[in-house]
Amino acid sequence: MGRTEYRRSAEAAAAVVALAGVSLTYRSDQDVDALENITLTLDAGEFVCLLGPSGCGKSTLLKIIAGFIAPTDGAAVMDGEAITGADWQRGVVFQHPPLYPWLDVAANVKFGLKMRKLPELESQKLTEEYLKKVGLLEFRTSKVYQLSGGMKQRVAIARALVNQPRVLLMDEPFGALDALTREQMQSLLRNIWRESQCTILFITHDVDEALSLGTRVLVMSKRPGRIIKEFRPDFTHSMIGEKSNRSRYTPEFLKLREEILDLINNYTKGDGCAYF
Numbered sequence: 001m002g003r004t005e006y007r008r009s010a011e012a013a014a015a016v017v018a019l020a021g022v023s024l025t026y027r028s029d030q031d032v033d034a035l036e037n038i039t040l041t042l043d044a045g046e047f048v049c050l051l052g053p054s055g056c057g058k059s060t061l062l063k064i065i066a067g068f069i070a071p072t073d074g075a076a077v078m079d080g081e082a083i084t085g086a087d088w089q090r091g092v093v094f095q096h097p098p099l100y101p102w103l104d105v106a107a108n109v110k111f112g113l114k115m116r117k118l119p120e121l122e123s124q125k126l127t128e129e130y131l132k133k134v135g136l137l138e139f140r141t142s143k144v145y146q147l148s149g150g151m152k153q154r155v156a157i158a159r160a161l162v163n164q165p166r167v168l169l170m171d172e173p174f175g176a177l178d179a180l181t182r183e184q185m186q187s188l189l190r191n192i193w194r195e196s197q198c199t200i201l202f203i204t205h206d207v208d209e210a211l212s213l214g215t216r217v218l219v220m221s222k223r224p225g226r227i228i229k230e231f232r233p234d235f236t237h238s239m240i241g242e243k244s245n246r247s248r249y250t251p252e253f254l255k256l257r258e259e260i261l262d263l264i265n266n267y268t269k270g271d272g273c274a275y276f
């Protein structure tokens with residue numbers, strides 16, 4: 001299939017983001033085949049979690065959707081247009097957010113709006129609105145070094161969301177946080193997702209996290225990464241409704257958790273590839 005056909009088939013899916021037949025090889029002395037023939041859509045309002053063994057190409061997939069790197073083969077499109085570079089319509093949040101240490105919290109959040117040359121008054125209003133959403137309004141004049149890990153991650157989320165992106169791409173955003181902060185951040189993200197109705201792609205190593213956030217969970221094979229199975233859990237909605245994590249202890253949750261762990265372990269067994 002040529003690029004044009006890939007693009008047409010991707011458009012036909014009416015998805016916000018579509019990847020069709022995407023492969024990626026990092027070229028160097030020793031080529032690394034990171035992704036192989038990924039076909040995937042992200043539909044409006046979906047919360048898609050991506051699980052897979054270390055080094056299977058999860059971040060590579062996210063970087064292609066972000067527009068940071070181009071696929072070696074296949075096509076990546078958003079709203080039917082080829083993704084050719086970074087765009088504020090696709091916000092990105094990393095595990096270690098690259099915040100500007102010389103700027104205060106509000107200036108970090110406002111940075112992208114400034115780059116987009118939004119009028120100062122509008123930027124100010126949006127910045128305060130999103131700082132409020134992540135519970136950091138009273139810390140707007142704090143410096144980055146004065147914040148905890150969880151607070152820094154909330155700044156990063158506000159900085160991505162203030163642009164009101166259609167798609168939020170998150171690469172293990174809570175991976176470095178302690179268990180309690182992590183659960184609080186998951187709850188915050190669930191509420192933000194419900195309010196903003198944006199589409200989220202979320203990479204994690206944690207099966208519980210994927211099941212308690214995602215409306216779709218994709219499991220990848222070892223490198224070169226392919227999508228081997230998808231699940232459609234619905235625990236995230238009940239967690240919003242219940243305002244608790246009770247769903248995590250239900251037989252349905254535990255059964256699905258077991259199934260995914262078995263799948264990943266069977267897939268990586270005997271090849272020296274560790275999941276965690």
Ligand SMILES: Nc1ncnc2c1ncn2[C@@H]1O[C@H](COP(=O)(O)OP(=O)(O)OP(=O)(O)O)[C@@H](O)[C@H]1O
Nearest residue numbers: 026032034052053054055056057058059060061223
């Ligand atoms: N810039 C690069 N140049 C060469 N190889 C790369 C580059 N970036 C990643 N790789 C390789 O591509 C493969 C996939 O990397 P990637 O970071 O996408 O995996 P991942 O699933 O996100 O890993 P992890 O879960 O450990 O973060 C790995 O073997 C990695 O070493």
